[in-house]
Amino acid sequence: MNKISPLFLILVLFSGCKEKAPDLPIIINSPTAAIHYDETYQFVVKQGDKELSTQGYNWKSFDPRIGTIDANGLFSAKRIGKAKILIDKSGSDYG
Numbered sequence: 001m002n003k004i005s006p007l008f009l010i011l012v013l014f015s016g017c018k019e020k021a022p023d024l025p026i027i028i029n030s031p032t033a034a035i036h037y038d039e040t041y042q043f044v045v046k047q048g049d050k051e052l053s054t055q056g057y058n059w060k061s062f063d064p065r066i067g068t069i070d071a072n073g074l075f076s077a078k079r080i081g082k083a084k085i086l087i088d089k090s091g092s093d094y095g
Contacts, residue, residue: 024048028073028087037080043073043087060086 029044043059045052054073061069066083069075075085 026052033075035075035077037077039077041075041077043069043075043085045073045087056090058086058088058090062086 024047026045026047029046033041033043035041043054045054045057055071057073059069059071059073061067061075062084063081064078066079066081067075067077069085073087075083077083
């Protein structure tokens with residue numbers, strides 16, 4: 001019968017105990033945007049330096065008279081004013 005080396009056994013045990021690196025927070029490229037009433041602004045979802053797809057997120061403008069936002073995060077300004085935008089992951093409730 002072959003014997004398992006104690007060193008090999010210790011390496012196997014420690015290789016299964018690696019700590020998972022914490023996930024970076026998901027952010028948008030800019031918390032505010034100043035644009036003219038007839039312009040658009042593309043919000044970008046990022047995790048660290050990596051751009052994520054905007055699909056799978058819900059976008060909502062709280063004042064569609066001021067501006068609207070589409071499913072891809074493209075904000076279209078309609079009037080002068082301030083519009084609050086909410087982004088959340090699909091499947092969660094607006095809160």
